[in-house]
Amino acid sequence: MTLYLQLVSTSLHAGSPRLALLHLRRSCEFNPRVSMSSYSPPPPPPRDQSMDTEAPNAPITRERRLNPDLQEQLPKPYLARALEAVDPSHPQGTKGRDPRGMSVLQQHAAFFDRNGDGVIYPWETFQGLRAIGCGLTVSFAFSILINLFLSYPTQPGWLPSPLLSIRIDNIHKGKHGSDSETYDTEGRFDPSKFDAVFSKYGRTHPNALTKDELSSMLQGNRNTYDFLGWLAAAGEWLLLYSLAKDKDGLLQRETVRGLFDGSLFERLEDDNNKKKSS
CATH class of the missing domain: 1.10.238 (Recoverin; domain 1)
Structure with a gap:
């Protein structure tokens, strides 16, 4: 722009106003070729990593996955429930059961x-x-x-x-350590911890555990030097597996949920009473 003003000034001094106006007009014209060639789009915004559940340098986070869509499947899954054992299939807990x-x-x-x-x-x-x-x-x-x-x-x-x-x-x-932490320290039921049992370890079936997957979960939940917790957790879960696995050797999600609120015990007792009476 400074060069054009100098040309205009020179032309005026030279006594050629028409030439000066011509230079001024050309200086104001839009040159699309120059403008488009010099344009570069703004860089994309940086990716938000604050919601990532997997860390590239921590392979264990990729191996034991979390469910990123749990909040869409169950209202407030991060909120531990005091009275009901809830999950996406049972958002109100066990139907028809009085928590007293x-x-x-x-x-x-x-x-x-x-x-x-x-x-x-x-x-x-x-x-x-x-x-x-x-x-x-x-x-x-x-x-x-x-x-x-x-x-x-x-x-x-x-x-x-x-x-x-x-x-x-x-x-x-x-409450002992080295558990799934589905019970919090006050005895509430944490839906997100319960869901993690299956999202992390249910690799063969999304809503069930094989015996090997159950063993992997027990190892994954171990706290360092918590030998009593290791034994207690192993005893509880292996006893549950022996009593409540299905005909395919799977521990179903609904079975495990019933363990936490005790409704499974009532079903097992009813089944055993029916067997005795038949």
Whole structure:
């Protein structure tokens, strides 16, 4: 533009106003060839990585995937539910079941409170295990181990129970480590943690676990040096697998969900009663 002004000034000094106007007109003309050739589109905005669930340098995050669409399948999946074990197929929990004001973990334990007084004694644990189909030896061994493990943490004070009783109102204090974390520390049900059991480990079937996948989950959930938690988790899940796997050797998602709120125990007891009566 400075060059054109100099030409105009020179032309005016030379006494040629028409020439000056010609130069000025050409300087204002739009040259599409020059303009288009010099145009470059703006760079694309950087990709938002804040929602990524896989890290390129952490292959384990690609191997154990999360469900990125869970919020579209279930309202507020990050919100732990106190009363109901919910998932996309059961957004209201187990249909027709009264939680009786208990947390999901309390509902799970209450099945073994055979007289409904809020306290579980070893013989009640034994009766509950027999009711769901466990043999005599397994029922006896597990009733001792379960009450031995859970009795003291659930007591209201410092004194232990001489009868190894478990208090249902304090059952959340007996939560062990190296688990799926589907129960939170207060006994609520966390839908996102429950869904992760199958999104991470259900590789053969999206809504079921094979025995090998169950073993992989137990190993993946282990906390360092938490040997007691390792044993407790293995005992619980392997017992569940032996009792509730289907004819194809799969542990179905609905079966596992029923474990958490105790509705599975009621179904197993009903099935066993029908077998005895037939």
